[in-house]
Amino acid sequence: MIALLMRDLKLAIRAGGGFGLGLAFFLIVVVLVPFGVGPNSGLLSKIAPGVLWLGALLACLLSLDRIFALDWEDGSLDLLATAPLPLEAIVSVKALAHWLTTGLPLVLAAPVFAILLNLPTAGYGPLVLSLLIGTPALSVIGTFGAALTVGLKRGGLLLSLLVLPLYVPTLIFGAEMARRSIEGLNAQTSLLMLAGITCAVIALLPFASAAVLRVNLR
Amino acid sequence: MELNVSDLTVTRGGIKVLEDVSFAVKAGEALVLRGPNGIGKTTLLRTVAGLQPALRGEVSLDREQMAYAGHADGIKAPLSVTENLEFWAAVFGTGSIAPALQAFDLEALAARPAGALSAGQKRRLGLARMVVTGRPVWVMDEPTVSLDTSAVQLFAEAVRAHLAGGGLALLATHIDLGLAEARVLDVGPFKAKPPALEDFDGAFL
Numbered sequence: 538m539i540a541l542l543m544r545d546l547k548l549a550i551r552a553g554g555g556f557g558l559g560l561a562f563f564l565i566v567v568v569l570v571p572f573g574v575g576p577n578s579g580l581l582s583k584i585a586p587g588v589l590w591l592g593a594l595l596a597c598l599l600s601l602d603r604i605f606a607l608d609w610e611d612g613s614l615d616l617l618a619t620a621p622l623p624l625e626a627i628v629s630v631k632a633l634a635h636w637l638t639t640g641l642p643l644v645l646a647a648p649v650f651a652i653l654l655n656l657p658t659a660g661y662g663p664l665v666l667s668l669l670i671g672t673p674a675l676s677v678i679g680t681f682g683a684a685l686t687v688g689l690k691r692g693g694l695l696l697s698l699l700v701l702p703l704y705v706p707t708l709i710f711g712a713e714m715a716r717r718s719i720e721g722l723n724a725q726t727s728l729l730m731l732a733g734i735t736c737a738v739i740a741l742l743p744f745a746s747a748a749v750l751r752v753n754l755r
Numbered sequence: 756m757e758l759n760v761s762d763l764t765v766t767r768g769g770i771k772v773l774e775d776v777s778f779a780v781k782a783g784e785a786l787v788l789r790g791p792n793g794i795g796k797t798t799l800l801r802t803v804a805g806l807q808p809a810l811r812g813e814v815s816l817d818r819e820q821m822a823y824a825g826h827a828d829g830i831k832a833p834l835s836v837t838e839n840l841e842f843w844a845a846v847f848g849t850g851s852i853a854p855a856l857q858a859f860d861l862e863a864l865a866a867r868p869a870g871a872l873s874a875g876q877k878r879r880l881g882l883a884r885m886v887v888t889g890r891p892v893w894v895m896d897e898p899t900v901s902l903d904t905s906a907v908q909l910f911a912e913a914v915r916a917h918l919a920g921g922g923l924a925l926l927a928t929h930i931d932l933g934l935a936e937a938r939v940l941d942v943g944p945f946k947a948k949p950p951a952l953e954d955f956d957g958a959f960l
Binding site for chain 2: 539540541547551608610611615616619620755
């Protein structure tokens, strides 16, 4: 399992691996939004948590179809399926590798990008915390979507349509947690809901992903 | 150890392609499957390897004892030859990759990125993976594609060494490997018959 994780990280970082794609997309969204909504700093700081969450979510979505597509194309997914690792472990490791190469850099970059959107000082801690708790759910749900569409040519459109509704709860509670903290309200409910969603998808979805992968490999 | 396949019926895209295939391969033996394109050799091999369920019939050995090699080699272009093999060695929990490199004459290429290999060299790397798995049953689909004569010889040597070590092999190939241990099975006679039309109305004629 560690070997698979190391291989995926190595592949992501080496040339053509797509590491940084999500980060660059996130940067573009955050830089362009102030141009779009105008230089009203009060308005910007009001929408900052939502925009940052949305940017992170879309950046995550961008790299989802690579999770299984590359391994499927070159045949290594077949070979992995016949390896001594259970498919559930393989999809979990794949989701972890996706989070480490896409989700974690977004979390770490969010405070820097938040400056561009004039996020109030009180919001930095809760925003990073909500992204840290929420982005693993995005990776795990995305892995499920990628498993569903593996083997389809240009499966990216279908993947986005399948995954977006599943992302909605995470987006709502993640952005809500940051927003409530900025307004000085109690954000504990949002935090617990967000953590609950993440724990539930990490516990349950790998089994679903492995099951659909088994069907798709036939 | 013996691989027993009894009354296996395999499907591709929901349509039966081969029906009631039965054969047995003992340790130290190789079975070569022959048959025209599209007869279902790949489907049969994938079913035996456990990648897809059979419609009917049984395979006596567990899939945990099999190593499968398909049309694609599963090679990662950005990784070097050594890194590719070491990854599979770690996944299968086997030790050194040196014997595999030696068996397929890859030592001189060990540090090269796999993306820079020729088609035949990639194939040799893909086949070297089978040595690394350390599994007793090799299930291989057209292993000699894009190999030159000397590489085919290397492959035949590797299969021979595998069989001598108590392993067994199931191959689909059209090339004569010169293996004395190999038997040939023509899968043509197992071709599935088209389903009878049950609700066919004779008066319609």
